Amino acid sequence: MSALIRKAVFPAAGLGTRFLPATKSQPKEMLTLVDKPIIQYGVEEAVASGLTDVIIVTSRGKSVIEDHFDISADLEAHLAAKGKHALLEEVKKVSSLITVSSVRQGEPLGLGHAVLMARGLVGDEPFAVVLGDDIFDAKPPALKQMVDVFEKVQSPVIAVERVPQNDVSSYGILAVEPAPEVGPGVHRILDMVEKPPRDQAPSNLAIIGRYLLTPDIFPALEATKSDKSGEIQLTNGMKRLLQDRPFYALEVDGVRHDAGNKVGFLKATAYFALKRPDVSEAFTEYLKSLGFSRSL
């Protein structure tokens, strides 16, 4: 097994029902925060973390995601002819960022099943899983912080964050012991449970959308049964593998937004708009006119 993490799997087969009607004929992953599709934030993070290959797990009607990361010769020629050089560079950057391949998840059988679909494209090497809804503003990038831990432990590393006790049933939740010898914010995982009821959660340490996994997750997922809702959960596959090898959790140093629900999406939009030099001033003025005052 190569120790280098090159590939990032982006599960993107969901129906995006929380954003209907916007997602009736448009993938959720292509909704824009300021002027970039949600998924591009995750792809740029992967690139900035040294990864080179993106594997998108898609479904029917999602081919515009692949188009987005492909070269658009017509558009590039048009922008060049009009002398719009800055935009041209921006558009070219998207397609030159990374090698993209895709695989279909024909049925919505869960996150674990989506990861299993990528097995052929991942092969026998460690890889990242990026849930595009979770968007990080972190330096170094979230995945890079995780890669640094992976290089030390050569075992799976999961990004975690403490969440309010009321929210534990929306996440995979971990029981851990500290592992300060590995690095700050690192824990050794003792147990994991997917979306526990509040009174049964082993902690408030929640899995957030970044995982560095080793290829032995695939047989573990194959052996994992569907849950009550008929889905194969990634958390349950990892819990199975935890019997055979150590797993680590990292509290990522940075800000995370959950753009997978409406309020989180609006917060992320405001956050990234306020950080963008080209719009922040005008947007701040607007917020002030509404009676808000806050800068980042």
Ligand code: G1P
């Ligand atoms: C998934 C995982 C869950 C994790 C969460 C992070 O749940 O199953 O363990 O905590 O992502 O966003 P979902 O949000 O897809 O329901």
